[in-house]
Amino acid sequence: MTQQKSFIQKIVYLVVVCVLLVPLYLLGHPAKVEMKAGQQVLDRGGKLAQIRDDEGLTESNIGRIDPAGSTVKLATFGLRGVAIALLWHRCQEYEKKKDWSNVIATAYQLTTLEPHFTTIWEFQGWKLAYNASAEFDDYRERYRWVIRGINFLTQGVEFNRQAPKLCKATGWTISQKIGIADENQQYRRLLREDEEFGERHNCKLPYERDNWMLGRRWYAMGEDLVTKGVSIGKESDFLFFSHARLNLFNYAMWMRKDGCGYSGSEPIFGRQAIAAWQTALREWLEFGKMELSTAIPKDGSMNMAPGVPAHRTTLQTAELIQAKEKELLDELKGLVPGLYERLHVDRWKKLAETPAEQAVLLDRLQNAEQGEDEEYKILRPWLDKNEPNWQERLRTELDKLYPEEVVELKKIPSLLWEENERDIVNKTEGEVGQVRNRTTEMLKVGPKVLMQEIQEADVPREQKQRARSIVQEIDSQEFMIGLRMSNLYRDILNYKFRVREVAVEETNETDDARRLRHEGRVAYYDGRLKDSIRLWIEAMAAWDKLFHKPGFEDIPQDAQFIREIIDIVEKFVILLDNDNSIFPDDVPMQVMIWAKVNQENNPQQALDALDYAKKEFERGEYEAAEKHITIVLYRLDGLNRAIEFMKLAPLPEVRDRMIEAFALYVECLRKQNAPLPSATPPVPLKTFVELMLQHDPLLDKAVVAVQPGIPLLRERKGAEAQAEFDKAMELWQQLLTKYPFIYLDRQHPAYTDASMFAAAYAESLKLQEKTVPDDSILSPFLPQ
Helix, strand or coil: CHHHHHHHHHHHHHHHHHHHHHHHHHHHCCCEEEEECCEEEEECCCHHHHHHHHCCCCCCCHHHCCCCCHHHHHHHCCCHHHHHHHHHHHHHHHHHCCCHHHHHHHHHHHHHHCCCCHHHHHHHHHHHHHHHHHHCCCHHHHHHHHHHHHHHHHHHHHHCCCCHHHHHHHHHHHHHHHHCCCCHHHHHHHHHHCHHHHHHHCCCCHHHCCHHHHHHHHHHHHHHHHHCCCCCCCCCHHHHHHHHHHHHHHHHHHHCCCCCCCECCECCCCHHHHHHHHHHHHHHHHHHHCCEEEEEECCCCCCCCCCCCEEEECCCHHHHHHHHHHHHHHHHHHHCCCHHHHHHHHHHHHHCCCHHHHHCCHHHHHCCCCCCCHHHHHHHHHHHHHCCCHHHHHHHHHHHCCCHHHHHHCCCCHHHCCHHHHHHHHHHHHHHHHHHHHHHHHHCCCHHHHHHHHHHCCCCHHHHHHHHHHHHHHCCHHHHHHHHHHHHHHHHHCHHHHHHHHHHHCCHHHHHHHHHHHHHHHHHHCCCHHHHHHHHHHHHHHHHHHHCCCCCCCHHHCHHHHHHHCHHHHHHHHHHHHCCCCCCCCCCCHHHHHHHHHHHCCHHHHHHHHHHHHHHHHCCCHHHHHHHHHHHHHHHHHHHHHCHHHHHCCCHHHHHHHHHHHHHHHHHHHHCCCCCCCCCCCCCCHHHHHHHHHCCHHHHHHHHHHCCHHHHHHCCCHHHHHHHHHHHHHHHHHHHHHCCHHHHCCCCHHHHHHHHHHHHHHHHHHCCCCCCCCCCCCHHHCCC
16 A cells, blocks of 8 residues: 555656646747758747846857866856956966966956856956057057957947946947047047958948947947936936937047048048037937936935935026026016115115225125126115215225235235245235125025015015015925036036037137148148148137137137147147247237136236346345246246247247346346356256247347458458447347346357457457447457
């Protein structure tokens, strides 16, 4: 009985196992290719195989591991983690040895063992594209390693179809590594010629193989995943989605950069390039309307815990909120006409009890029209009407806030202050600034204050209720968080600048400037240096034309445009160096150059100190003047070091003041009978002034003017020779006044020219039994 029961149980178990094999097969049998009617037909396998295929989770490439290696043994015994650690270590060792072929082979083994660890794909792809490529001298070989890195990343995307960050890494490498590397022009050309890459990535035509547009394709794949709900972790949607749009700006720029066009080998200018900029703007503005998640929780706190919904906003929200806020404020001010203005005047009158608090607002009241604060625009006409001498009164009160010691110090240029003197002035200015800040706040009339005044005013109840509702809407969390978040990402992405950039780039003036610059580069590489310089100056003139066009006058004041456009000046220096010349006096773009100079190094402080030292010199205070002018020289020399192109004198006004500063320094030395220091490096600005002398036409004129008297001197016609030399004397007077260092620098060629002139002049006088006067400009060049 027992044996029979056991047999029956075995039969039942066998039947159950057989029955369970059916769903297991339906769920888990692998995909395979079958032959039906002479054709290959793909059987996608069971449900699990189909899911793995749909999600990109198949691991059918285990055979790529080196079959003779120890890692395959570890992998087959379930020690995948250990195998990965060994391979990772081996990969690092190969990298240390610069054995990049083994690095890439080991990287593929790593990804075979763990194809869904996206960090491996990102990190190794970056190493191949950036680190490995940098190890080779030939740009063609560097390009091949860049492509290997890109191919590695694209294969990673094939294995990880739900990894938006890997898509972004691929798009970034294609866009940035090819587009902004030092070899970007060569890389872009090679990419257009790379038919194998085109076959692999379905971009068979050369114009399709633009790195910016290809990168945009991969960015779009990542965006699609995020739109479907795939997480990108703590990264903001705004940053993630911006890359594809920014690529359009780069594409538009590169359409007319050197050698990147698709009409033959020439860059594209005119309507086609302008259309690309307009496309970029259209996409950018559409991006501004997209509601995306920030990296900030919806409640406005900074604790972005798992499961907490993120705040969503658009880049255009700030503009909409600001427009709505202005509309609400205007409505609030209009509920009781004249009340807003009267409140400001009343607060100003109340400040009269402490005149100093009124006085600190003098500058803001004087510049009310240029400022943005409404209170000063309200008070200025009221003061002009009711107190005609208000500026004198406030100036007197303001002077009382500064101790006599500070008043005296402020008469000296700030560049010449000692450290302790600077501390004294800064302390006083800080105290005055505190008073100014406090007074400014006291003068403001905010929405809440205005609403409270309306509640106390004799107006209908409906207006009071409306005032309360307006303030509640302005102070609502939705308003505040929405404005803050939108402005945050607008600033991060430089949203307004991009809009402004297109307005600049779509002008004919900009297109002309870009075209002329390109033609200038072509002329330079063709060996036509003079033509290149001419075309380059014409390009700068086109920019100058834009700066004076209505609506574009503010471009030289924008720091980002300064960085973008000043590049043409910096590259122009290469042409000047090759031509052994300096900037011509009438070079265009001086407005932009001035803006760059003021951004880097405020020269006005040095020029003010120069004027102060000149007055000391005129008073006979030579030692003090020397001390102060030395400080000026170091500051001006620092300007030339901070901005390389300043060494070639693009600003005639600054150039002349630098020459003047060095001349004053030399005159201080001469008055004290001191030599010109021969230290290494030389005295600040000496090299610059020597270069200016070399290119100064006055030097050639002075030397040439001496020549007519030489033949007369040989004929021993003393009076006639002196008459010719006297004509040259005026030019030498100008030259030595402008460059007095010639007196002290015996090694300089100009000293030799002056000595020869002095000797000839002395000989002409000797023939007449005369001598050179002691006060002659030539006396220092004669033997003592």
